[in-house]
Amino acid sequence: MTLLKVDNLKVHFPIRGGFFRRVVDHVKAVDGVSFELQQGETYGLVGESGSGKSTTGKAVVKLNDVTSGQILFEGRDLAGLSRKEIKPFRKDIQMIFQDPYSSLNPKKRVLDIIAEPLRNFERLSPAEEKKIVQDFLDKVGLSPESILKYPHEFSGGQRQRIGIARSLTLKPKLIIADEPVSALDVSVQAQVLNFLQDLQTEFNLTYLFVGHDLGVIRHMCDRMGVMYRGRLVEEGKSDEIYENPQHIYTKRLIAAIPDLEPEVRGEKVKLRKKLTAEYESSYSKFFDEDGRAYDLKPISPTHRVALH
Amino acid sequence: MNKAILKIENLTTSFRIGNKYHAAVDDVSFTVAENEIVAVVGESGCGKSALALSIMQLHNKLRTKSEGTIHYNGQNLLKLNDTQMNKVRGKELGMIFQEPLTALNPLMTIGKQIEENLDYHTSLSKDEKKQRTIELLTQVGIPYPERTYKQYPHELSGGMRQRAMISIAIACNPALVIADEPTTALDVTIQAQILDLLKDIQTRTKMGIILITHDLSVVAEVADRIVVMYAGQVVEMGSVKEIFSNPLHPYTRSLLNSIPSATHEKNRLHVIEGIVPSIAKMDRVGCRFQDRIPWISKHAHEERPQLHEVDKGHFVRCTCYKQFYFQAEGDESTHDITQSR
Numbered sequence: 187m188t189l190l191k192v193d194n195l196k197v198h199f200p201i202r203g204g205f206f207r208r209v210v211d212h213v214k215a216v217d218g219v220s221f222e223l224q225q226g227e228t229y230g231l232v233g234e235s236g237s238g239k240s241t242t243g244k245a246v247v248k249l250n251d252v253t254s255g256q257i258l259f260e261g262r263d264l265a266g267l268s269r270k271e272i273k274p275f276r277k278d279i280q281m282i283f284q285d286p287y288s289s290l291n292p293k294k295r296v297l298d299i300i301a302e303p304l305r306n307f308e309r310l311s312p313a314e315e316k317k318i319v320q321d322f323l324d325k326v327g328l329s330p331e332s333i334l335k336y337p338h339e340f341s342g343g344q345r346q347r348i349g350i351a352r353s354l355t356l357k358p359k360l361i362i363a364d365e366p367v368s369a370l371d372v373s374v375q376a377q378v379l380n381f382l383q384d385l386q387t388e389f390n391l392t393y394l395f396v397g398h399d400l401g402v403i404r405h406m407c408d409r410m411g412v413m414y415r416g417r418l419v420e421e422g423k424s425d426e427i428y429e430n431p432q433h434i435y436t437k438r439l440i441a442a443i444p445d446l447e448p449e450v451r452g453e454k455v456k457l458r459k460k461l462t463a464e465y466e467s468s469y470s471k472f473f474d475e476d477g478r479a480y481d482l483k484p485i486s487p488t489h490r491v492a493l494h
Numbered sequence: 495m496n497k498a499i500l501k502i503e504n505l506t507t508s509f510r511i512g513n514k515y516h517a518a519v520d521d522v523s524f525t526v527a528e529n530e531i532v533a534v535v536g537e538s539g540c541g542k543s544a545l546a547l548s549i550m551q552l553h554n555k556l557r558t559k560s561e562g563t564i565h566y567n568g569q570n571l572l573k574l575n576d577t578q579m580n581k582v583r584g585k586e587l588g589m590i591f592q593e594p595l596t597a598l599n600p601l602m603t604i605g606k607q608i609e610e611n612l613d614y615h616t617s618l619s620k621d622e623k624k625q626r627t628i629e630l631l632t633q634v635g636i637p638y639p640e641r642t643y644k645q646y647p648h649e650l651s652g653g654m655r656q657r658a659m660i661s662i663a664i665a666c667n668p669a670l671v672i673a674d675e676p677t678t679a680l681d682v683t684i685q686a687q688i689l690d691l692l693k694d695i696q697t698r699t700k701m702g703i704i705l706i707t708h709d710l711s712v713v714a715e716v717a718d719r720i721v722v723m724y725a726g727q728v729v730e731m732g733s734v735k736e737i738f739s740n741p742l743h744p745y746t747r748s749l750l751n752s753i754p755s756a757t758h759e760k761n762r763l764h765v766i767e768g769i770v771p772s773i774a775k776m777d778r779v780g781c782r783f784q785d786r787i788p789w790i791s792k793h794a795h796e797e798r799p800q801l802h803e804v805d806k807g808h809f810v811r812c813t814c815y816k817q818f819y820f821q822a823e824g825d826e827s828t829h830d831i832t833q834s835r
Contacts, residue, residue: 234681235652341769371537371708376752376763383762398681401711405754405763442686444711446753448734451715455690 188258189392190223190246190360195255195265197238197245215241217416217478218255223360228386228393230407230424232400232439238416243362243396247279248272259360277307280353284365286345290337296323297333300352307356322351325388326381343374347381354389362394367402379406400443404428409488412436417479419472422489432491434465434472435479470494496528499669499702500549504562507541507548509773515559516773518544520726523562526670526702531692533705533717533734535749539770541726542706546674549704550589551579567669585615588663592675594655598647604631604658605643611665630661635691653684657691664695670702677712689716710749714738719807722746725771725782728801732808742810744790744818745783751820764820781812789821790814 197216200209216238223229231239244250246257248264257264264275280303283289290299300319304310310318320330326347328340337345346366353361363382367375379402385391397403403410404424411421412435420433431437441458445451471494473479482490505522508515519541526532534542547553548560551571564571571582583589591597599607608627612618618626624643631639634657647655656676663671673692677685693716696703705717713720713734720737722730722745730743741747751764768786776782781795799812 234683343769372710372749373537373752373766376754377765379754380763380765399754400682401754438683442683444686444689444709444715446711446714446738446750448714448717448738454715455693458686458690 187225188222189225189260190394191256191258192222192242192246193220193256193258195219195242195245195257196253197241197250198253214416216245218481219411219413219416219418220255220482221411221418221421223392223394225359226386226390226392227409228395228407230395230397230403230410231413232397232403232410233413234398234439236415237413239396239398239413240364242413243281243364243394246360246394247276247281247362249281277303277356278359280356280358280361282346282349282353282361282363282366285369286342286349287369289349290345292337294336295333296328296335296337296348299337299348300333300355303352303356318355319351322354325354325385326351341374342370343377346370346374346378350378350382350385354385357389358391360392360394362396364396365398366395368397368399375402382406400428400439412439414479415477417492418482419479419492420490421482422486426486426489430489432485432489432493433479434461434468437461438465496530498525498527499566500526500704501565502549502562503565505545505548505564506561507544507553508559508561509544509553510557510559511774514774517778518726518773519548520778521562522721522723522726522728524721524728524731526704528669528702529696529700530719531696531703531705531717532719532721533707533713534721534723535707535710535713536723537708537749537770539725539772540723542708542723543674544726545723546589546672546704546706549672550583550587581615584611584668585666586669588666588668588671590656590659590663590671590673590676593679594652594659595647595679597659598655600647603644603646604650608658608662608665611662615666626665627661630665631658633664633695634658634661635687636661652680653687656680656684656688660688660691660695664699664701667699668701670704672704672706674706675708676705678707678709685712692716710753722749725776726773727782727811728809729783729811730809731801732805736805736808740805740808742804742808742815743783743812744787744815747818747820748786781814783812783814787814787818790818794818 195216196218198212198214201211201213203210219242231242233239241250245252252265255265259275264272297319300322301315304315319333323330323332328344328347367378395406407424410424410427411418414435420427420436431440438461441461445454479492480494482492484490503523505519506517507519508517522545536542549564560572605627608630609623612623612626628639628643631642636642636654636657677688707713717734719733721728724745730746741750748764748766754763766786779798781799784795794814794817796813801809801811803809
């Protein structure tokens with residue numbers, strides 16, 4: 187079942203300047219992105235900083251205004267809805283943020299942080315609320331006493347779990363995870379990733395996983411899309427993309443991942459040099475005159491590439 | 495082996511917390527040879543950066559105490575006074591910091607910041623300095639050096655800023671460069687470029703590099719030798735080939751197992767239980783990794799863990815590696831990894 191369908195999504199930010207701060211130009215942060223999420227799967231959006239992956243993620247929760255395009259969530263278009271109309275959907279789509287240090291209010295206790303979404307949507311007595319919060323704390327592996335503590339009393343990994351608990355309280359269907367582990371150490375990162383997988387099975391969650399670390403994305407995602415300058419350049423099953431990248435940008439991105447085997451490093455350097463040369467020589471094959479990637483074309487039932 | 499440039503012996507750096515000194519770097523010894531990249535690896539809180547700053551003597555002297563020796567060019571860096579150290583720092587030892595945006599001065603042009611280093615250590619004329627600066631910017635692969643010379647840090651992208659910082663570090667042809675997480679703030683594609691650049695510069699200048707990082711894949715990509723640190727101590731040390739093909743210490747093995755790799759299958763990642771102990775609270779006598787592998791019998795650890803040379807140039811601390819197995823592998827209480835290989 188298709189849970190989320192993003193169709194030709196565009197998010198343009200105005201650049202203002204000149205007389206009366208008129209709009210002089212637009213930054214096309216997301217410029218025509220389409221993808222689909224099936225119920226229960228994990229879809230990854232990868233790209234470098236500035237590629238528009240986070241903007242896409244935020245547009246789905248409507249933290250950014252959508253310039254044009256459709257965001258169909260269970261068949262209903264969210265893109266055109268007003269703030270008031272979108273409110274009921276906020277229950278179903280939740281977000282996990284990148285930085286566990288700045289995404290938790292330092293002046294609130296853990297109880298208030300985790301209960302905040304609940305208080306927005308449900309009328310519960312303090313006792314009921316406390317019980318729910320404690321249940322979720324238990325699920326994310328934090329001790330029940332932590333409800334009266336403040337965020338600074340926790341380590342990075344624990345804070346990220348508080349953020350995760352907060353996103354789960356309303357039993358959402360879709361979770362947008364915007365680089366949930368990039369601020370964490372490898373060992374803690376492993377903890378959070380395992381844990382996200384466990385929760386997915388337990389609550390039947392669908393993840394839109396935004397990230398720049400291809401290792402993490404491959405580990406977590408069934409399907410993924412590679413973004414470059416606001417456009418998708420390649421989309422398909424994670425394995426297909428890793429083993430058989432077609433677009434020059436995807437090839438460069440994969441060649442740039444450091445390998446854990448020291449023996450092959452000489453070849454890697456050569457491969458990267460070769461790809462840089464290929465990128466320059468065959469630029470027109472992959473991008474039009476304005477530097478935009480072409481539209482995606484299917485090369486197999488599950489694999490689409492932006493080729494001319 | 496090439497000539498050793500820097501020789502660190504029993505370096506202990508302690509910070510004052512309250513009235514007591516606590517060692518953040520505890521009895522660390524290793525050498526860096528010419529044309530060699532030594533990687534120092536560990537999680538946050540393992541003392542990697544404290545080690546880098548001790549070598550450069552950038553710690554606040556009122557609150558830190560460094561013991562041991564750091565031999566460089568026939569002198570002990572720890573015994574130098576400020577004036578002497580200032581002559582070495584920047585000229586003989588260069589440093590590349592993690593965050594190029596915070597480490598560069600936002601109010602000075604890139605050109606001026608590189609010249610600042612040349613001002614201090616050389617007696618070049620104004621024109622020569624400018625020429626040298628442009629030359630440096632070209633060397634680090636900045637496409638329009640003349641223009642970048644006049645630009646401010648905020649006008650450059652992250653990768654370009656890091657390149658500018660590298661050019662400051664190598665301005666006086668140092669014998670050794672300490673790179674503290676040089677690529678952590680960068681995207682993978684840019685990271686690959688910066689690592690390739692560091693390698694390139696090294697082949698030209700034969701300098702030694704101490705690469706401080708938490709990313710083992712970066713290490714596999716560029717380093718010659720690895721020093722794995724845990725809670726201030728060196729727990730394993732050896733050549734890159736040796737460590738990646740035959741990691742012994744439980745910490746190194748756990749770290750390697752917890753990386754979601756692009757080439758590996760989707761099995762569950764290994765999680766290291768607990769956290770790195772804080773320097774004020776850790777057990778300074780026994781094996782410091784003990785609490786994070788509770789399923790290993792207490793008797794497996796040495797009472798006072800020492801570094802043992804298991805192979806030529808391959809050192810491991812404590813004896814617990816002999817009986818270590820991953821919890822998920824089951825309860826083979828006498829699982830001996832040297833036999834299973």
